[in-house]
Amino acid sequence: MKLNKLLLILSFSVLPFVHSCRSPESDNKLKSKIESALADNQGIAVDVEEGNVTLNGQLGSDSLKQVVEEKTKMAGGEQIKSIHNNIVVNLPEPEGAREKYHELVGGAVDSTLTRDVNRVLEDFPTITAQVKEGIITATGNIEKTKMDSLKKRLEHIKPKGIDMKGVTSR
Missing domain, CATH: 3.30.1340.30 (Histidine-containing Protein; Chain: A;)
Incomplete structure (x- = not known):
């Protein structure tokens, strides 16, 4: 009788684990x-x-x-x-938001952008850049494989524009 009770108790205690x-x-x-x-x-x-x-x-x-x-x-x-x-x-950026931002902060945006551009360019020592009125003008020579990476990283800091005509690839 004790063995039956023990088996019954044991089977009920195992049942939740089997179900899970x-x-x-x-x-x-x-x-x-x-x-x-x-x-x-x-x-x-x-x-x-x-x-x-x-x-x-x-x-x-x-x-x-x-x-x-x-x-x-x-x-x-x-x-x-x-x-x-x-x-x-990911909320879509409202149309014209970047331009409005640049209008609101005026000249302060250039110093902020310059700081951010300099941080990006730490990884691209052969490239130099100037920032004026929210537009980044880059010059220098870079490997073809790194060109897209540079452009994406510069776009990520949301400048008003990027001019990479002075950048040549090797």
Whole structure:
């Protein structure tokens, strides 16, 4: 009798662990359901591991991010243990924002840009640059493979314009 009770208690204590072990097949089915529900939201990656759903990607607003999470909940239902919404919201820059910024800060922008350009050029010792009225004028010689990197890094500091006519590649 004691042995039966012991087996019964042991089986009930193991049951929750057996239930929590999900097969990869059930995760794949859940992932397929969610991906189907999110078909109109291009660029959202769905990962499912043991019922835990992770959403990755980029969207243009917080409300879209919430809609994607709601669609995920509805598609997965009780099969979902948790949702990790790692979607990044990239708000589009309003048209003309860069020009307005330069108008507002006037001459102060040149000193800030000069500082930022000098930081970028630390990695490109063969290039020099001048900043005037928010426009970067670069000169020098650089390897072809590094030209795109230089341009992207200069664009990242958001100047009014970039003149790279004086930069030659070797």
